[in-house]
Amino acid sequence: MLDDTAVENKGEVVYVADPKLLSWCDAVPVFRQRACLTHALIASYGLLHKMRVVPSEAASEEDIRKFHSQEYVEFLQRGVPEEEDEGAQDEFGLVCGLAGGSLTAARELTSGRTKIALNWCGGWHHAQRDMASGFCYVNDIVLAVLHLRSAFPKVLYIDLDVHHGDGVENAYLFSPKVVTLSLHRREPGFFPATGAVEDKGLGKGKLFTFNVPYKEGINDKQFVYLFESILYPLCEVFIPDAVVCQCGADALSQDPLGGGNLTLKAYTTCVTHVANLSKPTLFLGGGGYNKSNAAKLWTAITSTVLKCPVSAEIPEHQFFSWYGPDFELEVTAGLRKSSNTQESLDQTIKAVHGNIEKLAEVLGQK
Numbered sequence: 001m002l003d004d005t006a007v008e009n010k011g012e013v014v015y016v017a018d019p020k021l022l023s024w025c026d027a028v029p030v031f032r033q034r035a036c037l038t039h040a041l042i043a044s045y046g047l048l049h050k051m052r053v054v055p056s057e058a059a060s061e062e063d064i065r066k067f068h069s070q071e072y073v074e075f076l077q078r079g080v081p082e083e084e085d086e087g088a089q090d091e092f093g094l095v096c097g098l099a100g101g102s103l104t105a106a107r108e109l110t111s112g113r114t115k116i117a118l119n120w121c122g123g124w125h126h127a128q129r130d131m132a133s134g135f136c137y138v139n140d141i142v143l144a145v146l147h148l149r150s151a152f153p154k155v156l157y158i159d160l161d162v163h164h165g166d167g168v169e170n171a172y173l174f175s176p177k178v179v180t181l182s183l184h185r186r187e188p189g190f191f192p193a194t195g196a197v198e199d200k201g202l203g204k205g206k207l208f209t210f211n212v213p214y215k216e217g218i219n220d221k222q223f224v225y226l227f228e229s230i231l232y233p234l235c236e237v238f239i240p241d242a243v244v245c246q247c248g249a250d251a252l253s254q255d256p257l258g259g260g261n262l263t264l265k266a267y268t269t270c271v272t273h274v275a276n277l278s279k280p281t282l283f284l285g286g287g288g289y290n291k292s293n294a295a296k297l298w299t300a301i302t303s304t305v306l307k308c309p310v311s312a313e314i315p316e317h318q319f320f321s322w323y324g325p326d327f328e329l330e331v332t333a334g335l336r337k338s339s340n341t342q343e344s345l346d347q348t349i350k351a352v353h354g355n356i357e358k359l360a361e362v363l364g365q366k
């Protein structure tokens with residue numbers, strides 16, 4: 001018999017997933033099979049039983065139009081002629097499906113039924129109002145933040161992906177209600193090349209945008225140092241009512257595109273700090289081009305937010321062979337040298353702290 005009282009348990013973590021959402025996510029050519037790998041690994045550790053699994057409801061055209069332009073929506077509805085398109089046949093269906101996961105998660109938070117929601121099929125941070133960018137067709141994050149703001153006036157968006165969270169930043173560039181904080185690799189020729197520390201918002205949103213750039217080869221110690229030095233002073237000044245944290249896995253060591261050198265530990269440490277803010281929080285996926293490592297990361301984060309430690313050895317399951325030859329959950333750091341120095345990190349932190357102080361002045365705290 002179903003027990004309805006469980007639904008009212010606010011301590012419960014919500015995990016948004018269903019076969020359709022996983023298949024929409026797996027339909028994005030560069031990420032094929034990644035969503036199923038992740039879901040299967042989480043299931044293999046028995047973690048599905050520790051969460052309330054909520055099926056995703058696809059977004060409507062009206063939902064999509066709340067951020068994306070009419071021209072872009074029409075473009076997606078027309079679809080790509082078959083001869084130019086090898087994969088997705090129904091772009092608009094895909095977009096509504098992908099956006100639906102994060103919207104469903106956001107609704108769980110605004111309803112008060114839960115304080116933590118996870119959607120590893122979300123995190124498409126590059127999508128712009130009127131165009132797709134960087135493998136992102138729809139900005140589910142912007143749509144989720146829009147919905148969260150119906151119940152939570154001030155939202156903090158944190159972006160851990162190795163790439164700059166440009167789509168989300170641009171959407172909220174003029175907003176004093178949404179602070180965006182993106183840590184990312186920024187070097188000439190590295191996509192999308194935006195997100196300088198001096199870029200801090202415009203108009204009424206001036207000083208509400210935070211960028212924390214770093215260079216190739218960043219390691220756990222350096223990343224966590226940057227994050228801890230900035231998150232807490234920022235949250236003393238801008239006290240968020242809700243948090244969205246994009247956990248793109250492409251800053252991990254061995255990512256073919258990222259060039260970072262992080263292990264799972266850097267991410268889970270940052271996630272623990274975010275969870276310790278004790279605000280309604282939505283954790284999302286994002287980039288991650290080494291698919292088995294992305295699956296490992298999101299499983300490790302799931303275990304962290306559930307405070308439910310898992311074995312270092314991958315359990316036998318359907319996709320077990322993907323994790324050879326060592327079949328371990330850990331992602332080890334490479335031997336590469338970091339291009340970041342203590343001095344360069346401190347310089348960045350100093351600049352960001354300067355921006356936080358100016359924000360405190362604007363908010364009348366000094």
Ligand SMILES: [Zn+2]
Nearest residue numbers: 161163250287
């Ligand atoms: Zn990325």
